[in-house]
Amino acid sequence: MFQSPPNVAKTIQITFEEKTYQVAPAQTVAAALMGEGHLMLRKSLVSGETRAAFCMMGICFDCLLEIDGQPNQQSCMIQVREGMNIQRQLKKGECA
Amino acid sequence: MSLPQYDYVIIGAGPAGMAAAVEARQHGLNVLVLDEQPAVGGQIYRNIEDLEEQRPDEFQKLGADYQEAFELAQRFRASGAEYRPGRSIWQIDPDLTLYHIGQDGGPSETCHAQRILIATGAMERPMPFPGWTLPGVLACTAADVLYKSSGLLPRGEIVLLGSGPLLLLIACRLLDAGVKIAAYLDTNPHLAPFQALPYLPKALRGHEYLRKGIAMLWQMFTSGAKVHLGVTGLEADGEGHLQKVRFQQGSAPWKELPADLLLLHHGVVPNIQITRQLGCEHTWYEKQRYWEPVLDQWGNTSIENVAVAGDSGRVCGSANSVLTGRLAALETARALGKIDLAQQTALAAPLLKKQDQELAIRPFLDTLFPPRHPWLVPKNEETLVCRCEEVRVREIRDAVRLGALSPDRVKPMVRCGMGPCQARMCGLTVSEIIADERQVSPADVGYFRVRSPIKPVTLGQLTGVE
Numbered sequence: 339m340f341q342s343p344p345n346v347a348k349t350i351q352i353t354f355e356e357k358t359y360q361v362a363p364a365q366t367v368a369a370a371l372m373g374e375g376h377l378m379l380r381k382s383l384v385s386g387e388t389r390a391a392f393c394m395m396g397i398c399f400d401c402l403l404e405i406d407g408q409p410n411q412q413s414c415m416i417q418v419r420e421g422m423n424i425q426r427q428l429k430k431g432e433c434a
Numbered sequence: 435m436s437l438p439q440y441d442y443v444i445i446g447a448g449p450a451g452m453a454a455a456v457e458a459r460q461h462g463l464n465v466l467v468l469d470e471q472p473a474v475g476g477q478i479y480r481n482i483e484d485l486e487e488q489r490p491d492e493f494q495k496l497g498a499d500y501q502e503a504f505e506l507a508q509r510f511r512a513s514g515a516e517y518r519p520g521r522s523i524w525q526i527d528p529d530l531t532l533y534h535i536g537q538d539g540g541p542s543e544t545c546h547a548q549r550i551l552i553a554t555g556a557m558e559r560p561m562p563f564p565g566w567t568l569p570g571v572l573a574c575t576a577a578d579v580l581y582k583s584s585g586l587l588p589r590g591e592i593v594l595l596g597s598g599p600l601l602l603l604i605a606c607r608l609l610d611a612g613v614k615i616a617a618y619l620d621t622n623p624h625l626a627p628f629q630a631l632p633y634l635p636k637a638l639r640g641h642e643y644l645r646k647g648i649a650m651l652w653q654m655f656t657s658g659a660k661v662h663l664g665v666t667g668l669e670a671d672g673e674g675h676l677q678k679v680r681f682q683q684g685s686a687p688w689k690e691l692p693a694d695l696l697l698l699h700h701g702v703v704p705n706i707q708i709t710r711q712l713g714c715e716h717t718w719y720e721k722q723r724y725w726e727p728v729l730d731q732w733g734n735t736s737i738e739n740v741a742v743a744g745d746s747g748r749v750c751g752s753a754n755s756v757l758t759g760r761l762a763a764l765e766t767a768r769a770l771g772k773i774d775l776a777q778q779t780a781l782a783a784p785l786l787k788k789q790d791q792e793l794a795i796r797p798f799l800d801t802l803f804p805p806r807h808p809w810l811v812p813k814n815e816e817t818l819v820c821r822c823e824e825v826r827v828r829e830i831r832d833a834v835r836l837g838a839l840s841p842d843r844v845k846p847m848v849r850c851g852m853g854p855c856q857a858r859m860c861g862l863t864v865s866e867i868i869a870d871e872r873q874v875s876p877a878d879v880g881y882f883r884v885r886s887p888i889k890p891v892t893l894g895q896l897t898g899v900e
Contacts, residue, residue, distance in 0.1 A: 339570060339694045343585035362584065364484055366472075369584040377569040377675060383853075384824040388674045390569030392821075394576035395477055396470055396522075397557050397705075399854040400567070400821060408539050410854070410890065415520075416537045417472050 342373040352422045367413035367424060368394065368401045379403055379413065380427045402427060438545040440466045442766050443532055444515075445523055445708065446553035448476020449503060449752040450744025452510040453759035454551050455517075461767035465515040466545065468534055470522050474510060476555050476744075477575060478752045479503040481583040489585065495610060499752065506756065525886035526550065526712050530739060533886075535895050542895045549739040549766045552709055553759060556702035556745035559724070560859045561596075561809040562817050562827075564669045566698070570676025574697040578604045587613050590694030593679055594659075595668060597622035598803040599643075601699035602650040605659075615659040617691055619681055621700070623806050624664050633798035640795035662689075666808050670696055700805060703862065704746045710884035712737055718877035719748065721800045723810065724862060725881055731786070732765035733758055741765065750796055757789045810863070811870045819867065820860040822853020827867060834871040841865055841882045854890050857882045 348360040354371060361370040368379065368391045378388045379401050391401035394414045404425040405411040413424075442458050444451045447469035458465050475482040479500065485493045486504050493500060510517075518534075521543075525533040530547045558573040565571065574594065580586040587608070592615050594605055605615060637644060655661060667682035670693070679693045703724040706716060715728045715736035726748050733741040743762045744755030761782055768778040812819070815828040825848045833847040841857075841864045844850060850864055851857035857864070865876040872879065 339588060339590050340580060340586040341589045343587075346585060364481075365584040369580055369586060372580065373584055373586050379569075382567070382824060383822075387567060388569055389567060390572075390675075392567075392571070392576065393558060393573045394579040395557065397855065397858045398821065402854070411539075412537070415470065415472075 339377055340372045340375075350418050350420050352418055352420075352424060354424045355426060361418055363418065365418060366394075367403065367405065367411075367416050367418055367422070369414070370418045371413070371424070378426075381429070437531065438466075439547075440464050440516075440545060441548045441770055442466070442551065442763070443468065443530075443545065443547035443549075444551045444553060445469075446476065446555060446744070446746070447471070447474040447510070447517065447519070448478065448553060448555050448744060448755065449506065450555075450746075450755035450759035450762075451476070451551070451553035452506050453756040454553065454743055454763040455515040456506070456509045456513045457760040457763035458766060459513040459515050461763070461772040463763075463767060463770065463772060465513075466547075467510075467515050467517045468521040468523065468532070469517070469519050472519050472537075474507050474517070474519070475503065476752075477579065478555075479507070480579055482507055485582060492585075492611075496607075503752070522889045523708060524889045524891050526708065528712075528737075535889065535891055539892070539895065541897065542891060547739075548770060549741070551733070551759070551762050551766070552735075552740070552742045552746055553744045553755070554705045554708060554746045555755075556749050557705050557858065558698070559700045559703045559805060560863065561698070561700045561805075562812050562819050562860075562863055563667075563809075564812075564814050564817050565671055565676075565679075567818060567821055568670050568672055568676045569674070570672065570694060571670050571696045571698065574601055574604045574699040575702075577695075577697050578607065581607070581611065587611055588695045588697070589613070591616045591692045592695045592697070593617045593619065593691060593693045594697045594699075595619040595621065595665065595679075595681075596699035596701075598699060598701045599647060599650075599799065600702065602647070602654060604697070604699070606650045606653050609653060609657050615657060616693070617660045617662065618654060619665040619668070620661065620663045621665045621806065621809060622663075622803060626802055626804055629804075630798050630802035633801055637795040637798035639791060643795045667813070669814075700809060701803060702745065702749050704749060705858075706746065707856070707858065707884055707888050709735060709740075709742060709746070710881070711886055711888050712740060714740060714742075716881070718875065720875075720877070721804065722749065723805045723866070723876070724749075731761070733762040734765065739769070750793060754789060754792045757785050757792065760785055761789075810866045812863075819863050820848075820850035820853065820857075822855050822859070823849040823851075825850040825860070830864060830867045831871050834868050839868065839872060840880050841868065842880075844868060845882065851882050856884070856888060
């Protein structure tokens with residue numbers, strides 16, 4: 339539901355859910371994933387409903403992802419890095 | 435134990451924080467600026483350096499205030515203030531020891547300040563309705579952030595809902611970028627323009643803002659988007675993600691629209707997490723229905739050596755943020771003996787004059803766009819209020835009926851405010867619902883007690899804290 343700009347140099351490779359993507363540098367993980375068409379980022383801890391980034395400024399904590407083995411990372415606050423490995427958090431009650 | 439010592443620690447590198455740092459450095463203070471975001475500019479001037487450098491055409495379109503903000507960012511970079519991006523404060527002690535962590539998961543660090551400036555800006559006012567947790571429903575500023583930081587533009591059926599100048603501004607920015615907006619649902623009460631009328635003469639002193647506002651309204655109404663006024667109810671629906679919205683105007687039958695993205699805005703409110711954790715005195719601002727720290731003209735809070743600048747005080751926009759940042763820095767320069775009272779007064783005089791001009795439009799705007807009741811307290815009792823712990827309106831009302839008369843009493847009964855966002859997303863609504871149930875003002879109900887850690891910290895990050 340978001341369109342990436344044309345003519346942008348996608349120089350960083352990240353892995354999301356075992357698939358690799360080339361994305362532009364100097365952007366956050368949540369933004370990079372939305373640019374690749376991934377809106378849904380996790381499931382809620384209580385009911386298991388699908389969730390996505392809501393505020394994009396570190397307030398809502400709805401964009402939590404597992405990044406390089408670290409769970410509950412605010413993906414709207416963390417810049418993409420080469421070789422980053424990102425996983426969704428899909429289990430109920432999965433919170434450190 | 436020797437902690438890094440600073441004269442002045444500024445939290446936030448938006449317009450207020452940058453301006454304060456530049457002013458403080460001019461008076462020879464030793465300054466540290468901690469900011470949560472990866473780059474300077476705050477939310478309003480997000481990614482401004484990169485935009486100017488990498489996307490000059492889009493930067494030009496953003497207007498003259500972005501040019502000014504870019505120059506401020508350059509002065510900040512050259513000021514000699516130590517700048518640490520990507521650092522989140524999780525605790526400040528009464529002796530002004532600060533604890534902060536990085537987004538990289540590294541260990542927590544500690545430093546000590548003679549004086550602190552909190553310039554953490556504002557956040558979108560959360561206004562819950564059924565379906566607001568569905569993927570595809572975002573704060574309108576989230577779309578703005580995605581555009582400024584990554585050049586992402588919304589596509590598909592786009593619906594905007596809410597009221598206020600920022601919603602219009604972001605809508606027009608999207609239109610300028612070639613985005614087609616399907617519908618614009620305006621929630622402002624019909625009577626508000628009449629109630630704001632008495633403030634218009636004063637507001638005319640800020641006529642540049644009024645002119646901009648009228649131009650934006652014209653652009654929105656002629657853009658081809660369906661504009662629906664006086665919207666009083668909303669529901670978002672879809673399987674796993676947003677597919678449609680239903681809305682109501684007054685008592686008219688509900689209408690349905692297809693939707694891929696729903697962008698919301700009900701004004702912004704001060705981010706008071708740090709001033710609350712520190713225990714600063716706060717007061718209820720009835721016109722815009724939010725809590726704000728009690729400040730004097732220099733931004734001093736009720737706690738000695740702690741001040742606030744910019745929209746984390748009262749929401750007055752970026753130009754005022756710059757002025758309040760500079761005023762607060764002058765106060766610090768005087769308090770730490772770098773200038774005397776006469777110098778402070780002389781340096782502040784032109785800033786206060788400009789501020790008077792800058793604030794002329796605020797009473798008009800704050801009355802023209804009042805947060806209104808059906809949105810503040812969701813009518814549908816099954817609406818999720820606390821997104822983290824999934825607590826509904828009904829559960830909060832039930833807790834109040836059982837005798838929990840304040841947010842801190844309701845919290846242990848239903849868990850609202852106990853998730854990772856620590857009540858940032860539900861706090862105001864919880865106060866409003868309790869007030870509504872008790873038929874009193876939120877001013878009488880109070881707010882959650884905000885405790886450390888105000889950002890989640892892992893045990894791993896805590897090891898090594900002295």
